[in-house]
Structure formats: C-alpha cells, structure tokens
Amino acid sequence: MGVEQKLGNMGVVTTRLEDLVNWGRTNSMWPMLFGLACCAIEMMSMQAAHYDASRFGMELMRPSPRQSDVMIVAGRVSRKMAPVLRRLYDQMSEPKWVISMGDCASCGGVFNNYAIVQGVDEIVPVDVYVAGCPPRPEALIDGIMTLHEKVRGEGMKDWA
Amino acid sequence: MARGVGIEEPGSDKVKELTVEELRAKYGSGLAVQSEENMLLSMGPQHPSTHGVLRLLLELDGESVVNLAPDIGFLHTGIEKNMESKTYTKALVMTDRMDYLAPLSNNLGYIMAVEKLLGVEAPPRAQVLRVILTELTRIASHLVWLGTSALDVAAMTVFLYCFREREYLLDIFEMCAGQRMMASYFRPGGLWRDVPEDFEPAVRRFLDFFPERILEYEALLKENPIFLRRTKDIGVISAEDAVAWGMTGPGLRATGVNWDIRKAHPYLTYDRYDFDVPLGENGDVYDRYRCRVREMSQSVRIVQQAMDSLPYGPVLTDNRKIAPPPRSELGRSMEAVIHHFKLWTEGFSAPEGYVYQRIESPKGEFGCYLRGNGTANPARVHFRTPSYVNLASLPNLARGLMVADLVAIIGSIDIVLGEIDR
Amino acid sequence: MSDVTTGELFYQKVNQAFPGAIDRAVEFRGEHTLVIRQASLKDVCLLLRDNEELACNLLEDIVADDMLPEFPRFAVNYHIYSIPKNHYIRIRVPVEDPDDGPETLAAVWPIASWLEIEVWDLMGITFKGNDQLRRLFLPEDWQGHPLRKDYPLGYEEVQFSFNWQAIDAKKPYAKD
Numbered sequence: 001m002g003v004e005q006k007l008g009n010m011g012v013v014t015t016r017l018e019d020l021v022n023w024g025r026t027n028s029m030w031p032m033l034f035g036l037a038c039c040a041i042e043m044m045s046m047q048a049a050h051y052d053a054s055r056f057g058m059e060l061m062r063p064s065p066r067q068s069d070v071m072i073v074a075g076r077v078s079r080k081m082a083p084v085l086r087r088l089y090d091q092m093s094e095p096k097w098v099i100s101m102g103d104c105a106s107c108g109g110v111f112n113n114y115a116i117v118q119g120v121d122e123i124v125p126v127d128v129y130v131a132g133c134p135p136r137p138e139a140l141i142d143g144i145m146t147l148h149e150k151v152r153g154e155g156m157k158d159w160a
Numbered sequence: 161m162a163r164g165v166g167i168e169e170p171g172s173d174k175v176k177e178l179t180v181e182e183l184r185a186k187y188g189s190g191l192a193v194q195s196e197e198n199m200l201l202s203m204g205p206q207h208p209s210t211h212g213v214l215r216l217l218l219e220l221d222g223e224s225v226v227n228l229a230p231d232i233g234f235l236h237t238g239i240e241k242n243m244e245s246k247t248y249t250k251a252l253v254m255t256d257r258m259d260y261l262a263p264l265s266n267n268l269g270y271i272m273a274v275e276k277l278l279g280v281e282a283p284p285r286a287q288v289l290r291v292i293l294t295e296l297t298r299i300a301s302h303l304v305w306l307g308t309s310a311l312d313v314a315a316m317t318v319f320l321y322c323f324r325e326r327e328y329l330l331d332i333f334e335m336c337a338g339q340r341m342m343a344s345y346f347r348p349g350g351l352w353r354d355v356p357e358d359f360e361p362a363v364r365r366f367l368d369f370f371p372e373r374i375l376e377y378e379a380l381l382k383e384n385p386i387f388l389r390r391t392k393d394i395g396v397i398s399a400e401d402a403v404a405w406g407m408t409g410p411g412l413r414a415t416g417v418n419w420d421i422r423k424a425h426p427y428l429t430y431d432r433y434d435f436d437v438p439l440g441e442n443g444d445v446y447d448r449y450r451c452r453v454r455e456m457s458q459s460v461r462i463v464q465q466a467m468d469s470l471p472y473g474p475v476l477t478d479n480r481k482i483a484p485p486p487r488s489e490l491g492r493s494m495e496a497v498i499h500h501f502k503l504w505t506e507g508f509s510a511p512e513g514y515v516y517q518r519i520e521s522p523k524g525e526f527g528c529y530l531r532g533n534g535t536a537n538p539a540r541v542h543f544r545t546p547s548y549v550n551l552a553s554l555p556n557l558a559r560g561l562m563v564a565d566l567v568a569i570i571g572s573i574d575i576v577l578g579e580i581d582r
Numbered sequence: 583m584s585d586v587t588t589g590e591l592f593y594q595k596v597n598q599a600f601p602g603a604i605d606r607a608v609e610f611r612g613e614h615t616l617v618i619r620q621a622s623l624k625d626v627c628l629l630l631r632d633n634e635e636l637a638c639n640l641l642e643d644i645v646a647d648d649m650l651p652e653f654p655r656f657a658v659n660y661h662i663y664s665i666p667k668n669h670y671i672r673i674r675v676p677v678e679d680p681d682d683g684p685e686t687l688a689a690v691w692p693i694a695s696w697l698e699i700e701v702w703d704l705m706g707i708t709f710k711g712n713d714q715l716r717r718l719f720l721p722e723d724w725q726g727h728p729l730r731k732d733y734p735l736g737y738e739e740v741q742f743s744f745n746w747q748a749i750d751a752k753k754p755y756a757k758d
Binding site for chain 2: 033034035036037038040041042044045048049050063075076078079080081084088110111112113114115116133134136
Binding site: 079080108112113114115118119121122123124125 | 724737738754756
C-alpha cells in the first residue's frame with residue numbers, strides 16, 4: 001500500500017488505520033462455497049440455524065471466487081480436482097485467506113493413497129488448519145476465530 | 161466450431177477451443193454433439209447446486225438442454241483399493257466417507273457383507289438397534305436432501321428447518337458412537353458398544369415431535385404454486401426406462417415400480433415391522449419429492465415399533481474369533497487375552513469366497529461385493545452405490561428441458577458425489 | 583435369499599439353451615453363481631432378460647476382480663436381478679486377457695455401458711463394442727489401472743518425529 005511509503009510510519013494514525021481496515025476485513029469475511037465432501041455438510045451445519053455463522057459476519061457463501069474473501073477447503077482434494085482448486089484460488093481477489101478444514105484437506109486424512117492430495121498446502125498456501133474428521137461446527141468456528149485474530153494482527157506491510 | 165468448451169494448453173494461460181471431432185474423441189459418443197450451432201457449457205465442478213463436485217457438460221440450444229454428459233471423478237478417493245491394505249475392521253472406517261449423508265447405512269452394507277462371508281450373525285438386540293439407527297440415518301439423509309433440493313428451488317426456510325431437526329439426530333448418533341456423522345458404530349458381529357441410558361428417552365422425544373415437523377415442511381411446499389410449477393411434469397422417466405437404466409430407490413418407486421429391498425428380501429428384523437412403501441405415479445420430480453417425504457414418516461413408524469420391541473441381551477456375538485472379549489474378562493481368562501491379542505495384532509481372517517450383500521440405503525440399492533482370500537485383509541471390495549447408477553439416467557431425465565429445470569432434477573435424483581466417485 | 587430351487591432354475595434354463603456355456607455353478611453362503619464362458623455371455627444375458635420365468639430386468643452391478651496369482655487372472659461379475667420374480671443370480675466370466683474382454687451388454691441393459699466405463703477405468707478390462715470407454719474417475723492423462731494388484735497403493739510415508747525434517751524437505755509446499 002502506498003500510504004506507508006509516502007507518509008512513513010506515522011505512529012498512531014497508521015495504527016488506527018490498520019485497526020479500522022482489519023476490523024472491516026474480519027467482520028464481513030465471506031467464505032467461498034468450496035465444500036467438496038463430508039466436511040461440507042458440517043460447514044452447512046455451521047451456516048444453518050443452530051451454529052449460526054452469520055453472527056460472525058459470514059452471512060452468505062458466495063460461489064463466485066471474485067466475490068469471496070476466504071476459501072474454506074472442506075473435504076478431500078483428489079488429483080483431478082487439484083488444478084481446479086488452484087485455478088479458483090488464483091481467481092480470488094486479494095485479500096484472500098485459506099482455511100483448510102478437516103483432516104483430508106490438512107494432511108490427507110484417512111486416505112493415504114494414489115488418488116488424494118496429501119494436504120491441500122501442496123497446492124495453495126494455508127492460513128489456518130482445522131483438525132477433525134469432520135470437525136464439529138464449533139471447531140470450525142474456532143478456526144474462523146483464529147483466522148480473525150490473525151487478520152487483526154496484520155500490519156500495513158502485510159497488506160496486498 | 162462448437163463454442164464454449166476448451167482445454168488449457170499445458171504451461172500457458174491460453175484456452176484452446178476444441179472442435180466437435182476433438183470433443184467427440186475426448187468424451188466418446190456419450191456427448192455426441194448434435195449440431196454445430198449449439199453452445200457447450202461446462203457446469204461445475206464448483207457450482208452452488210450440483211450437490212458436490214459434479215461436472216456436467218451441457219449442450220445447449222439457447223436455454224434448453226439438448227444433451228448432457230456427466231464428468232465425475234473429482235472426488236475419487238481410491239477407497240476400494242485402500243481397503244485392500246487394511247484389515248476388515250479397520251476398513252470399516254473408510255466406508256463412512258462414501259455416502260456421507262447416511263454413513264451408518266454404508267456401515268451396515270459393509271458389515272453385513274463381512275458377516276455373510278464369515279458366517280456369523282449379530283445377536284437380536286444388536287439387530288434391532290441396527291434397524292433403529294439405520295432408519296434414523298434414513299431420516300437424516302432425507303432431511304439433508306430436502307433442505308438442499310428445496311434450496312435449489314429457492315425455498316431457503318426449509319433448509320434451515322431441516323438442519324435444525326438434523327442436529328437432534330446427530331446428537332443421538334454422538335451419544336451412541338461418539339461421533340456426529342462418521343459413526344462407524346457397527347462391527348462384524350454386532351455393535352461397538354451398547355447404547356447409553358439416555359438413548360431411549362432421546363429417541364422417544366424425537367419420535368414425538370418429528371411427525372409434526374414433516375407436516376410443517378409439507379405445508380411450505382406441497383401446495384405452493386411455485387414449487388408445483390417447478391416440479392410437476394419435470395424430469396419424467398417411465399418405469400421401463402428407469403429399470404433398464406438401473407435406477408433404484410425412491411426414484412424407481414416414484415415411477416410406480418414397487419420394489420423395496422426391505423420388503424423383497426428382508427434383512428435384519430424388517431420383516432417383523434409393519435410399514436408401507438410409498439409409490440408414485442408419474443415419475444416426475446414432484447413424485448420423487450413425495451416418495452421421500454412419505455418415506456420419512458414410514459421410518460418414524462419403523463423406529464416406533466422397533467423401540468417398543470427392543471430385546472435385552474448382548475450386543476456383540478460370542479464368537480471370540482471375530483469379536484473381542486469384554487475388558488472385564490481379560491483379567492480372568494487366558495483365552496480371552498489370547499483372542500484379544502490375535503484380534504488386535506492380526507485381525508480375524510475370512511474364508512475364500514465372494515459374497516454380495518444388498519441393502520436399501522436412503523438413495524437406492526446399496527450393494528457390497530466382498531471377496532476374501534483367507535487372510536485378514538479383504539481381497540476385493542466393491543460398492544454398488546445407488547448414486548453412481550442413478551446418475552446415468554440424468555441425460556434421459558433432462559433432455560429438452562431448461563437449465564433451471566436441470567437444477568431441480570439434479571436435486572431430485574439425490575446424488576452424493578462421495579458415493580459416486582468412491 | 584435365493585433358495586436352492588432358484589439356483590437350479592437358472593442352471594437348467596441356461597444349460598438347456600446353451601449347453602456348453604456354463605463352466606460350473608457355485609453356491610456359497612446361500613448365493614448362486616454361474617461361471618460362464620466369455621464367448622457366450624451376451625446370449626446368456628439375452629436369455630435371462632427375455633425368458634418369462636427368469637425375467638431378469640435389472641442389471642445391478644458389474645464388478646471386476648483381479649486374482650493375481652491365479653489363472654485366469656481377471657473375472658467380471660454381473661449381478662442380475664429380477665424385479666417381478668424377486669430372485670437374483672450372479673454371472674461370473676473369467677477373463678484371461680484384459681484387452682480382449684467380454685462383449686458389451688449395452689444392447690441388453692443400457693446401464694451396462696455406464697458400468698463398464700468404471701471397470702475399464704479402474705481395472706483395465708476392455709469391453710468389445712463399447713465406444714465410451716474413457717477415463718472417468720481419474721484425470722485424463724493417468725497411466726495405469728489402479729485397482730489391479732500389481733499397481734502400488736501410492737501412499738506417502740508417515741512423518742514421525744525422527745524423520746520429520748527429511749520428509750518435510752521433500753514435500754512440495756505451495757509458495758504463494
């Protein structure tokens with residue numbers, strides 16, 4: 001961002017600006033609808049009424065990568081799906097984050113074989129890993145909270 | 161040149177458009193492009209209403225579908241090959257992940273095949289508990305189907321209602337097995353452990369309030385003119401076509417064919433309960449919807465009768481070569497220790513031979529072909545999954561209709577990609 | 583469960599119409615299997631579908647099996663069901679050469695063409711007359727047929743604490 005280069009570190013002004021922008025980013029982070037397998041059902045449960053994700057700002061899930069901020073890779077990524085995943089990640093506009101939900105996305109999970117990519121971090125850089133097979137909706141919400149904390153801690157030099 | 165579908169040149173960003181001959185060579189005559197004027201559209205794999213990573217290659221004339229070919233495999237997990245390198249009990253865990261909306265149903269199919277191969281039977285209490293949990297799983301699967309397919313037809317309230325009910329069922333599964341969805345609760349010879357004390361009051365409370373909830377959903381959808389316009393006479397298939405294309409389950413029963421494996425070849429204790437098999441007439445989307453909703457009420461009846469007749473007794477067979485002894489015996493009996501040791505290190509071995517066990521899963525006929533070769537690992541496991549075979553009827557159902565109707569049809573045949581791709 | 587008379591019924595009908603077709607009949611755990619020679623498969627299936635007493639109108643599944651140390655190495659099982667009569671049979675066809683497999687049954691039951699694609703993709707048995715055999719489950723440029731016994735599982739070595747660094751260095755992490 002040009003602000004830091006032009007004005008330098010102006011102390012309290014840039015800090016307030018960072019807080020404001022990060023607050024805006026965390027409180028309306030729209031996930032991209034990337035449910036692949038069983039974890040998608042728990043993601044839908046999280047979106048439904050019992051564990052409401054709207055109270056965290058994730059009101060709706062956008063299927064279009066251009067309109068979403070965070071990609072929750074929910075489910076096992078097979079070798080055929082891997083290039084599709086990468087292409088969708090590239091199509092997302094900055095700032096973007098990735099939550100790897102579930103064991104299969106984090107490390108290959110139960111399936112250690114020819115057909116499953118052993119961890120989605122071989123394809124896209126991941127910010128938060130959520131363990132579980134499938135993780136409970138509360139675990140996923142915990143992962144989202146961790147991501148929010150990470151985003152709130154970002155400084156101006158981390159912005160795109 | 162047919163517009164729309166192209167492939168990426170490896171190593172570059174450019175997309176090379178394919179001619180009709182190249183497409184035909186690539187996808188076979190499954191996608192015989194009818195005319196050069198039509199547009200080829202690739203719907204999916206990431207799409208809000210394809211119920212998973214399904215890719216459909218549509219040939220469109222304006223808005224109406226001339227032909228379509230499904231392109232699957234984006235969720236191929238190699239489950240069948242992976243199960244060959246695990247013992248029979250360890251391989252059970254992988255069967256949950258196929259049809260992830262009804263995991264206990266997959267478990268049941270596999271475990272019954274293993275029991276058939278070994279020649280053991282589960283004790284009566286285990287059988288009735290299996291029936292109860294499988295029927296609750298059927299209700300859970302139909303709830304997700306109803307929620308997502310109503311969401312496709314833009315009825316969002318039904319989605320929220322269905323998932324609210326489903327939370328109650330997942331609490332029951334968690335109470336028994338420790339896991340909400342992937343329970344892996346059944347074992348060769350019975351169940352993992354007996355159900356806790358809270359099981360019966362929880363199930364009875366569910367049976368008390370659930371029938372009215374079904375009426376709530378129907379009140380939103382059954383007489384709704386928008387829903388009727390979108391589902392009546394859409395996606396019609398005749399009974400002969402359905403059977404010829406291997407369709408089973410509620411899709412087949414909606415065309416009028418009365419075939420339910422629970423009635424035709426009763427397994428577990430289904431022959432003792434009194435329930436109806438809902439049938440349809442036209443074989444359209446509306447009839448499939450009605451069949452599944454009425455199946456939920458019939459499942460409630462079955463669970464009611466099963467709970468009333470639940471016998472006392474053990475939940476795991478006595479055959480110590482197959483089922484582990486209870487831990488209390490390990491301190492007293494040397495044989496128990498030896499059996500425990502053999503089962504935990506090697507696992508039991510199955511005789512040579514092959515079996516095929518068919519059950520009625522929520523989506524259709526679920527079959528498990530199992531071949532043993534005398535060792536502790538299965539030699540070949542194959543699952544006949546209903547969604548894979550039902551998907552083959554999709555071109556027949558959708559030809560000539562519009563893309564919006566196609567969305568409703570995909571919802572109505574109730575496919576789960578984990579089951580298709582295995 | 584099919585009882586003995588059902589298995590005998592199938593055996594008699596098929597043997598009457600095609601005397602040399604049946605290799606042997608197997609009964610295991612209450613299930614009946616007819617092991618049929620590859621050349622007479624389509625005729626037997628047409629008989630099963632068209633005969634009024636057998637009336638088998640539903641092809642449930644086509645399962646391919648690889649029994650590597652044995653010969654013939656492959657076997658293709660057809661699970662066939664009759665909805666009007668409520669009985670079923672398994673037809674098993676031993677296949678010696680996977681490139682010269684049985685004839686396609688798409689003319690008998692249309693679902694067969696869809697089921698045979700899976701068998702070709704994962705096991706490599708070519709069905710004569712089926713022009714839709716293509717890579718369905720695997721990416722298009724995949725070599726080999728995974729369900730065969732001589733195809734490796736392809737698992738990744740598990741990272742324990744003693745080999746963590748070694749495996750971590752080889753793992754292809756995404757950079758950006």
